[in-house]
Amino acid sequence: MPKLIKDRAVIDDDWQLLREIPAEEGLPAGKIIVPLDYWLEQRDALLARGDVGVWLSSDQAPTPLAPDLETLPVIAIDFPLFTDGRGFSYGRTLREHHGYKGEVRAIGQFIRDQLFYLSRCGFDAFAIETADPERALASFDDFSDAYSAGIDQPVPWFRRHNQ
């Protein structure tokens, strides 16, 4: 089973990411993460099926998911290039604007050097493409504090240290 970093630990990933919906054989069994467009098309059927999460491409803001945030256990955000930073804002707005409490998962081409910032933007799961995810865990601790407010520490530095 593929590996996932979840809450700073390496675990087996029992979710299957469907980059595309298989045309012939239909949906596989088990927990699946489907594209946003497919979710919007097949919402009722997918809700009935259960065990479904949704992934967003980097040009899809999470706004259309607003009505479903109570029910979706996983929202994955794709990084087609690790330098495409739109997902950082999506993670943050999911948590801050929409109060989303489920799993926010990074998928795609992000690298371990981004784990610290991603986790500050509300991501708590990372389908990281690396041979040794255990080693990558060290990057969560690149810094022991932060100036700006984030999801992990909503109180900015100046309210904690500069008063």
Added chain:
Amino acid sequence: MYQYNKQDQLLVNERAQQFRGQAERFLAGELTPQQFLPLRLQNGLYKQRLAYMLRIAIPYGTLNSRQLRKLADISRRFDKGFGHFSTRQNLQLNWPELEDVPQILEELASVEMHAIQTSGNCIRNTTADHFSGVAADEIEDARPYCEIIRQWSTFHPEFAFLPRKFKIAVCGSQQDRAAMHVHDVGVEIVHNAQGESGFKILVGGGLGRTPVIGEVINEFLPKQHLLTYLEAVLRVYNQLGRRDNKFKARIKILVRAMGPDAFREKVEAEWVYLKDGPNTLTAEAIAHAQSFFQKPPYEVLDDTIEESTLQQQALADAAFARWLKYNTSRHKQAGHAIVTLSLKTTGYAPGDATAEQMEVVADLADRYSFGEIRSSHQQNLILPDVRKRDLKAVWEAATAIGFATPNIGHLTDIICCPGGDYCSLANAKSIPVAEAIQRKFDDLDYIYDLGELDLNISGCMNACGHHHVGHIGILGVDKKGAEFYQISLGGNQGKDASLGEILGPSFSQVDVPSVIEKVLQTYLDKRIDGEVFLGTFRRIGIEPFKERVYA
């Protein structure tokens, strides 16, 4: 100036450690060159034509003598004994070895310095009026707000992978000395009718291949909202800025495409979520930032007495008198002056300083200016707090190191990027062009007669030399593999900012000085009543210049 507390220090130490690990992983082949690229850029490390270049941050152009000595020391130990003060108020080293960079960052951290976010598609080092806190025309000191922005933008988790770089400039004076109108965001400190501080926010200015003057999207932002509003601007840009074409990725393109009103609406809609949230500045936080920028213990002096002594000294020495007139500026504090050390001496690349020169400047700062130095986007160094009675001694010491050329704000005080001699982006060399102009126009009386004149040179359309906003701009272009130079006229960087108009077909390097001479002669022939170059240009337009140059 700002002093690190334990946590600030810890963060820059951790950053140096982080980069050490990244460099090791790159050298071990664990990080690809493509992956390492943005990581090293966000630590100021570029690859140039012949070597790496390290850009060290000088936050809002403020540094102390200890830091300047460390820069001298680093340039001597890890480079070729000199550095280049850039138009971003930073210091660039041109020859560091990659293997040494982690140690250089650790050395910098030991004096509360770093190279964080001096490059890459992130929020860059915030720049400011280099006379902040001392200028006679100041409304409010920009530095405390710059420091607040520095802290907020440093390691901002959401905005480290923006569509493109993002530059913020802050100015709190009547005269704009920070080129606010040509930055991604310009923050102008203003006071409302009740005397409360706030900010006029400009967005979407910039130079580069598509020069644009910024648009005002907020006339008066009350000061407590500074960070939440900036965060809203950045969040809109991060999501909507173009990522398909690096040349259309700056915020100016987005603002232009949407129109400033639609952009403002997007920002306001985002701001609804952020306004009055935890990033709202508290009175305590602003007071805390301001506490680092209190007046130094000035001696109480009678300006009339100091001035009359100074005038006697000036009468006795014409060279000193010239320097006094052109290289010192009015200070807030009686009996004091602001000294600009000219890094624009003919024969030396504009903005360059050797380790020895840096050390002398550090000594002068300790002796005469409370240990403080500023760097300006015009690539000069400033001693902000000199007693008028010490000016003669400062002049003599500056003369001895070649930093007293009395040309500030005039023709030979040229802004010039490193150009094709160093930079891999450049189409053409810029330093030899600056030198050729300085050599041709070596008669000070002629230069003074020309009056205020900004001549800016960029070696390519990326415009690091701010050629679009020079009264005379020179741009290096590539014409079938040969280096040519396009001249533009009428640019200006102040509050009435304007972009230069292209004169016409470009010239070979050897012809540039004589073309400049014809431009200047046209101005001298046409000016009326002590008009400055820009005034004449704006009155008569570009045609008379064209006729003369291409006759």
